[in-house]
Amino acid sequence: MTRRSRTARFAGQQVPAHRETAGPAGHSPSRASSSRPLRLAAFALIALAVGGVAIGLVVSRLQGPAATDITAVQVHASMGGFDPPALTVKAGQTVKVELSSMDTSMHSDGGGWHQFAIDELGIDWKVGPLSSEVFELTAPATPGTFTWYCDICCGGKENPSMQGKLTVTA
Numbered sequence: 001m002t003r004r005s006r007t008a009r010f011a012g013q014q015v016p017a018h019r020e021t022a023g024p025a026g027h028s029p030s031r032a033s034s035s036r037p038l039r040l041a042a043f044a045l046i047a048l049a050v051g052g053v054a055i056g057l058v059v060s061r062l063q064g065p066a067a068t069d070i071t072a073v074q075v076h077a078s079m080g081g082f083d084p085p086a087l088t089v090k091a092g093q094t095v096k097v098e099l100s101s102m103d104t105s106m107h108s109d110g111g112g113w114h115q116f117a118i119d120e121l122g123i124d125w126k127v128g129p130l131s132s133e134v135f136e137l138t139a140p141a142t143p144g145t146f147t148w149y150c151d152i153c154c155g156g157k158e159n160p161s162m163q164g165k166l167t168v169t170a
């Protein structure tokens, strides 16, 4: 009888200690392209500024010249007519009127010039494109109504849109 000595051969199960050597080693994002948004913002600001100036120029051209004498009655003349189309003054009164042309020299009909003429009162004012001038108007001593006109553009003084009415009250 042989005894087989059974030697336990329990090899120590060596659990290999696989340690994660590649641990969380500072996951840092790349910062190489951080200046790009700044450049875009600067570009957008410049574009806005240039665009704003351009729009401002266009708007100012559409609006015509600004009043230079705020104490004067403002009368704007354009191809569309006079604004306001009527004025009222007292007999014998002298008023300042600032006449402005709202049209550019690009208008083939009159080149942007407009007129404010009242034959009976010897008034014949003219203003160039996108400019204004202050005139003095002395109303006659007796009440009445007078038609002023522009004979430069829009078919001349027969065109009702190029006319206005001056009323002289007592």
Ligand SMILES: [Cu+2]
Pocket (backbone or CB within 6 Å): 077, 078, 079, 110, 113, 114, 115, 150, 151, 152, 153, 154, 162
């Ligand atoms: Cu006119």
